[in-house]
Amino acid sequence: MKCLYCQQLIVLELTWKTLILPERKPLCSTCEESLIIIKGSRCFICSRPSERNKCKDCLWWEHLPERDTIQFNYSVYHYNNFMKEIISRWKYRGDGALGYIFQHVFAANFGKIRSSLPKNIVAVPIPLSEPRQLERGFNQAAMLAKFLSVRSMEILERSTSEKQSKKTRNERIQSVNPFIVEKAINKPVILVDDIYTTGTTLRHAGKVLLEQGCPFVCALTLIRG
Numbered sequence: 001m002k003c004l005y006c007q008q009l010i011v012l013e014l015t016w017k018t019l020i021l022p023e024r025k026p027l028c029s030t031c032e033e034s035l036i037i038i039k040g041s042r043c044f045i046c047s048r049p050s051e052r053n054k055c056k057d058c059l060w061w062e063h064l065p066e067r068d069t070i071q072f073n074y075s076v077y078h079y080n081n082f083m084k085e086i087i088s089r090w091k092y093r094g095d096g097a098l099g100y101i102f103q104h105v106f107a108a109n110f111g112k113i114r115s116s117l118p119k120n121i122v123a124v125p126i127p128l129s130e131p132r133q134l135e136r137g138f139n140q141a142a143m144l145a146k147f148l149s150v151r152s153m154e155i156l157e158r159s160t161s162e163k164q165s166k167k168t169r170n171e172r173i174q175s176v177n178p179f180i181v182e183k184a185i186n187k188p189v190i191l192v193d194d195i196y197t198t199g200t201t202l203r204h205a206g207k208v209l210l211e212q213g214c215p216f217v218c219a220l221t222l223i224r225g
Helices: 016-020 029-034 056-061 081-092 096-114 130-136 138-144 168-171 200-211
Strands: 073-079 122-125 156-158 179-181 189-196 219-225
Touching: 073 081, 073 096, 081 189, 096 138, 096 219, 122 138, 138 189, 156 200, 168 200, 179 200, 189 200, 200 219
Parallel strands: 073 219, 122 189, 189 219
Antiparallel strands: 156 179
């Protein structure tokens, strides 16, 4: 078995447990240790590491029209240089298999918040624009959503292909809502995306879902930027 990132051979410790149930590790120990899971106190709205229940960014959002379009976002990892390189290879250089690095941890962190969510919740991935989907060949958010133990529904569509990553913070926040609901849904939704930066993308998606009758929207993201 080789590390999905560096291709180094992974040598597992031989025990009775691994003999009966062979363990499949996606990363070698060096690469695994370079990914930092968010621990300790965090903002309960956006998952930013914070000693306060609400960080300054979320207090600022309370004064904007889209402040209540998502109940909260829960993120799993910090965005460090190693994570940046993985995301670059995964999203922009066509190495789709790298997404399986996160399968177990992403599902396990969903399990941590599952009891606080409505029972009939469905996962809705943030969509790519059609040109971006064709360019990459897959949607990383849709891949993450399928790792979860709930139904995944791709019911959102983008009306623009503008790249959020190229915009400044203010440009993101002031941007026009790019989402359209292809199919109205009356079930609670957990939005799934790879990274939470300003929260604008998730709030835009939450807004159109609520307008179409969705009773509850929260979010699960792989990284807190």
